[in-house]
Amino acid sequence: xxxxxxxxxxxxxxGCRWGGTERDRVILYPEGxxxxxxxxxxxxxxxxxxxxxxxxxxxxxxxFGKTDPDKIRADxxxxxxxxxxxxxxxx
Amino acid sequence: xxxxxxxxxxxxxxxxxxxHCVYCSNPTQLASVDSELSTSEWNDVFQQCGKLGMLHAHxxxxxxxxxxDLVELVSAARGAGLYTNLITAGIGLTEMRLQALVDAGLDxxxxxxxxxxxxxxxxIAGAKAHAHKIELSHAIRKHKIAFTVNLVxxxxxxxxxxxxxxxxxxxxxxxxxxxHTQYYGWALANRAAxxxxxxxxxxxxxxxxETEKRLAGRMRIxxxxxxxxxxxxxACMGGWGRKLMLINPSGKVLPCHAAEVLSGMSFENVRExxxxxxxxxxxxxxxxxxxxxxxxxxxxxxxxxxDFGGCRxxxxxxxxxxxxxxxxxxxxxxxxxxxxxxxxxxxxxxxTIPTASSFVQLQKANxxxxxxxxxxx
Numbered sequence: 001x002x003x004x005x006x007x008x009x010x011x012x013x014x015g016c017r018w019g020g021t022e023r024d025r026v027i028l029y030p031e032g033x034x035x036x037x038x039x040x041x042x043x044x045x046x047x048x049x050x051x052x053x054x055x056x057x058x059x060x061x062x063x064f065g066k067t068d069p070d071k072i073r074a075d076x077x078x079x080x081x082x083x084x085x086x087x088x089x090x091x
Numbered sequence: 092x093x094x095x096x097x098x099x100x101x102x103x104x105x106x107x108x109x110x111h112c113v114y115c116s117n118p119t120q121l122a123s124v125d126s127e128l129s130t131s132e133w134n135d136v137f138q139q140c141g142k143l144g145m146l147h148a149h150x151x152x153x154x155x156x157x158x159x160d161l162v163e164l165v166s167a168a169r170g171a172g173l174y175t176n177l178i179t180a181g182i183g184l185t186e187m188r189l190q191a192l193v194d195a196g197l198d199x200x201x202x203x204x205x206x207x208x209x210x211x212x213x214x215i216a217g218a219k220a221h222a223h224k225i226e227l228s229h230a231i232r233k234h235k236i237a238f239t240v241n242l243v244x245x246x247x248x249x250x251x252x253x254x255x256x257x258x259x260x261x262x263x264x265x266x267x268x269x270x271h272t273q274y275y276g277w278a279l280a281n282r283a284a285x286x287x288x289x290x291x292x293x294x295x296x297x298x299x300x301e302t303e304k305r306l307a308g309r310m311r312i313x314x315x316x317x318x319x320x321x322x323x324x325x326a327c328m329g330g331w332g333r334k335l336m337l338i339n340p341s342g343k344v345l346p347c348h349a350a351e352v353l354s355g356m357s358f359e360n361v362r363e364x365x366x367x368x369x370x371x372x373x374x375x376x377x378x379x380x381x382x383x384x385x386x387x388x389x390x391x392x393x394x395x396x397x398d399f400g401g402c403r404x405x406x407x408x409x410x411x412x413x414x415x416x417x418x419x420x421x422x423x424x425x426x427x428x429x430x431x432x433x434x435x436x437x438x439x440x441x442x443t444i445p446t447a448s449s450f451v452q453l454q455k456a457n458x459x460x461x462x463x464x465x466x467x468x
Contacts, residue, residue, distance in 0.1 A: 015238070028147070028198070084308060
């Protein structure tokens with residue numbers, strides 16, 4: 001499965017949703033849950049099916065101004081690809 | 092050691108079921124219809140589950156749809172913050188009721204298929220359910236909920252596992268569970284007819300591995316290995332009283348599906364005690380937590396924190412002692428009980444699938460081969 005392209009619009013897959021408490025947010029999915037902190041949470045909160053992958057990258061590159069933008073892109077792309085493989089994210 | 096929260100509740104809301112699967116995980120002593128918890132009692136249970144920090148509620152049975160208040164129960168669990176999963180054979184699920192369940196907040200639905208061939212599937216289930224399940228699978232895909240197909244495998248269907256996987260692919264679930272039969276309850280009574288041969292198991296492992304690779308990104312494959320064939324035992328339920336609570340139709344709280352077979356143990360009921368106390372302090376949930384209860388060779392084994400000595404029910408059923416090492420472990424003093432069962436199964440005569448027009452006839456025609464699950468009083 002290829003990584004997301006700039007125009008793809010990532011969203012949570014069917015049957016996956018946010019849960020837990022405001023402090024400990026988790027993504028709930030069939031037979032499991034992932035605790036999300038820090039960057040992972042910031043990425044997934046933007047995967048709303050409206051923002052494109054390109055827009056999400058831009059927003060987070062601004063947020064983390066000091067980090068190499070290419071590294072941010074590569075990390076987020078890999079993160080979403082892994083979650084796609086586990087049927088948690090669609091794009 | 093700090094005790095963590097349970098992660099999920101398995102809500103066995105009724106033992107009534109229109110199917111009679113020969114490997115049913117329910118106990119052979121089923122809970123009676125009269126003793127079932129009411130809607131408001133379940134509502135209260137789910138509130139307690141949410142407060143205990145649980146994340147998932149698995150609705151199972153019997154057949155959960157046999158409860159007329161299922162929509163209310165799903166809504167109650169969802170209202171308590173739980174992720175809701177319905178494990179069903181689909182009998183009694185119309186498109187309208189499905190819509191009502193989705194509106195009530197159902198997150199995930201799981202349908203089990205007995206086989207890809209209709210005649211074999213209906214023979215195993217002791218009911219004409221197969222065609223309806225296919226129809227229902229198509230209806231489910233019209234909704235934005237997660238869909239899992241579960242396939243229980245054993246001696247009678249493993250020879251065409253590849254065909255069954257092909258069949259499931261056409262139903263396009265998000266997730267497939269390929270589960271080798273586990274020998275408790277009805278499955279243990281029918282073990283001789285269900286136990287696969289070594290060659291079947293070896294082939295199945297290869298097919299599952301190939302399928303996982305091929306479907307990666309399209310369908311998630313979760314497989315349950317046959318523990319009689321494993322070198323080490325499974326970490327049953329993630330360890331006794333470590334992750335899950337099962338509540339049976341009459342409110343009894345168990346650490347697993349089979350624990351009621353453990354003679355000499357008594358389990359608490361939600362009608363008398365609150366879940367938090369049952370989880371943290373009840374003698375039954377504390378009984379096999381940690382390592383103090385462990386015998387040798389578990390006590391000195393480096394795997395003890397991974398598999399927790401295996402399954403207590405299996406130890407009781409096969410070695411006659413709930414505190415023994417799980418006989419599925421190759422290091423267990425009672426391992427012979429497992430190898431003997433495998434050996435005996437290789438001499439079983441194959442079955443012929445009878446054509447019977449009613450369940451009673453089917454039961455009669457198969458009485459020397461296996462016992463169908465019956466219904467509670």
